[in-house]
Amino acid sequence: MSAQSVHSPEPRTGILRRYIFSADHKVIGLQYFFLALVAVTIGTILSLLMRMHLVWPAAHLPFVAGGIMTPEQYLALVTMHGTIMVFFVLSTVPQAGFGNYFLPIQIGAPDMAFPRLNMLSFWLTLLAFLVLLAAFFVPGGAPISGWTAYPPLSGLGEVTGPGEGTGQLLWVAGVLIFCIASLLGSINFISTTIDMRASGMTLMRMPLTVWAWFVTAILSLLAFAVLFAGGILLVLDRVAETSFFLPAGLVVNGELQMRGGGSPLLWQHLFWFFGHPEVYIAILPGMGAVSHILANFSRKPVFGYRAMAFALCAIGFLGFLVWGHHMFVSGMNPYSGLTFSLLTVSIGVPSAVKTFNWLGTLWGGRIRLQSPMLFAIGFVSFFVTGGLSGIFLAQPAVDTELHATYYVVAHFHIVMGVAAIFGIFAATHYWFPKMFGRRMNETLAKLHFWITFPGVYCIFMPMHFIGIEGGVRRYADSTGANFLAALQPLHLFITIAAFITATAQLVFFYNFFRSLRKGEPATENPWDATTLEWATASPPPLDNFGGHFPSVYRGPYEYSVPGAAQDFTPQHLESEQTHAD
């Protein structure tokens, strides 16, 4: 079977058609990537403002209206930081960014199944982002109910607090638009993976990145639909005086609210039914990329490819059954708590299997510690740390002590804010040559890694201890209960570490943008890799393969095959071309 030869489409002319209003999946992937770059910058600045206020509450801070931060401004930062990071960074770059760019190429397709729908998804995501940011600029400011927006705090309007008026409404609107964008994106990803694989690309020959994007898209399709429903009901409670989530007899600020018999717990169930799969949406693509990169830079196949693919599916499936572990002390039936707990600890099993398999991939390899590999190994370290702290929270008895303390903040930041971000860094350094035809500077990349890796551990490990001592999360300062004052030294340490680490990210930015113009030109396959994206030019032509669509003859991780001509055997080469003579 030879590769198919097809007329290659002519490149678009004009900046607008080529780079802005383009339906080319590669352009769309980059658009998501750059949107997320803006989002992560904003999100990081918000968090630095929070950290500054926590240790210097009387300081005049930049960007803060009035200079000295008020509690409601702090809570607005908490809300927006969480929302921006979870939706516009972690649910964007790994899946919509890299997935859009590389899924079609890795399966040997010329584009996604529905390019125009793909374009619509991006522009809706951008719209959602702008609508959300608008909340900062309306009277009352951004909402203060956290990214979780529990009613009645979020469901009654301005009466429950500043920012709960128009700000909260814009928040819900932005989230609803994001839901639609994600749903459309998932339809594209799943259809493309099912229907557009090149000949010879069976399911068991797909790179693990493709498996991860595929499972993540299924999670997105089901989870965002539920969030959309919950969001619609919340909007109705706010603007149409319904009472889905609002009980009767509420007296807020002395005013009796005329509502009837709704349940605040109903929102929590709907939200967390989405919310838990959401965190797997954030991490699964990173896991796929890490498996991919570990194999490449260990010059060994992924240990237990089938188990890895199966574990991705298991995590995805189980992820829908565990939402109640966010609600152990919510007033939910305590017997349900036990059920959710057992399901939650069970999710630790496929996660552990993946970790063992990553170690197995490294073991016996020939490890090249280039920048993508550094970040990939860092991911494994963070995933172990963050995953294990989850075991504590999975048990309702222990959760009763640690719920809503900084222990939880530590846990989810290490898995999401660090591990997932390191997955993004690894993927960026790995695929930069392919996307831009140039290489990032290795020295700068290593400098960035060696400050960031210890730095983020310094930021988030102490949070466990703040939590164990009872430090409550989402507290604007420590002037309430007396025991909080003793935790300030830890907070100071964290803030200093945060500033150093955030500054080190400038190295990444400098490296990234400088390399776009001045990086060493990249070859087609600078990492000696086996998968299809390395079988085409850097960057790829418009239809990804210049008319010569590959066929696939073997699995994706044939490294160091005994008897082969080189220590890697690309997927698309026929057998005669790969053996040593």
Next chain:
Amino acid sequence: MRTNLETMAAHGSSAAVPQRAYVTGMVLALGGIGMFFTALVSAWIVRRGLSNGDWQPIEFPRILWLNTAILLASSVALARSRHWLIAGREADYRHWWGVATILGALFLSGQILAWRQLRAARIFLAANPASSFFYVFTVAHALHVVGGIAALVVIALRRPRHLSRQTSTQVAALYWHFMGALWLMIFALLLVK
């Protein structure tokens, strides 16, 4: 605007999007829509189960029985239309396609009538939980039906370039029948006291 895939398809490339991808896409979209309504149903179940005693079933507008029949009839019409398309009888295909579209529009008018009846009886969105859910379910469904009718009209006037007629009608029919099935489920729900 022409995507590069369309250019490839125009040149007969088999690496372009296969027709079955559109069916896959529609099935997935229906999965998402189904999940959305499932979330609403679970909200309904929870709300009904709360022992507040304020769940007052509303006066069921009798026109909904007629609307149901009309929607089911339109599904039957659409199925017949596709049957004639496959059999190669162009005129019959167009005829029944038009019937299905008109019946769909009739269903929507019937829903609007039902809402007006309720308003006349002073049963609004926020009157009580049962009425809230009634409106949420029927309005959400109706909005999806509007989309369906738009698709039927577009296919009748000019089919999308990159889909074959076989595929575009199959995809539209999938959506339309799903809307019918969804309505049956909502209808049954609303009948429960």
Next chain:
Amino acid sequence: MARSRGCARRTHRPNRALALEFSRRFCLYDCVSRTRNGARGSAAPALLFALFLILFVAVTVYLFAARVYPAPPPISRGAALVDRQYNLTLCAAGAAFVLAQLGLACAVWRFRDRGQSARFISGNVALEVLWTCVTLVVFVGLGMFGRRAWADARFVSSPSNAIQIEVTTNQFVYTFRYPGPDGKFGRLDPSFISAPAGNPLGLDPNDAAGRDDAVLATLTVPVDRPVELLLRSQDVIHNFFVRELRLQQDAVPGMVIPVRFTADRIGTYEIVCTQLCGLGHNKMHSLLKVVSPSDYESFLQRQAAGP
């Protein structure tokens, strides 16, 4: 592995089919750049990685095991059970943590690129089955073991001599209500709520049972007596958390949620709100006073005597 490389410095222009084919397999440039980047044979980064992980493990284990930042001592049997489960989990998670991070360190150091061949191993079914089973047993075992502490706190109903105290939360205060000598709580109605008028809970003035109810800003309970708190909220979701009891529970408007404990140490402990409730969330706190039985009797008498 034989590896012959030609040399073809390439740019990224597409449609040069022959050059593509050639350079796909033979590229000295890549080889040179790899050596230049120090990817082959350099022990420094591997050593640095391994040493950092070892240091990180050592510091973390020390800080957790030595309880440098401990929770305050527990003051109830329920709290002691929670601590026991926490310690068990710490041992299991700690062991896994040490093994995994040190395993990572070992792999990175031992298998750094020294020009060796990588072993072509694509998996080992027996090993997969083994570690899947071990993990399943450990994790599910932990979960099952922790059932006791949870069940103890939540599944049992209060004994008959339990003291019932109602806790009402609103933005941003705790209000505690004792039933008084008649042992009955008076009826509450939201329409009567008026903090300025001295009726923050909305006691119905027409209900005689409510006349002797004591409404206070702090919580006083006797030591070694079962207590049942009835958590309520007037506006948004709040929470009742006492660290020393290892106990917290959301107070949800529209619900009355019981929490039970038996304090076994006299002292004053802080109550804080952990569920984000508005701009005063961090200021919302009160005190739990655990007193001797005789002090408790005096306290009740003082309340009965009136303000």
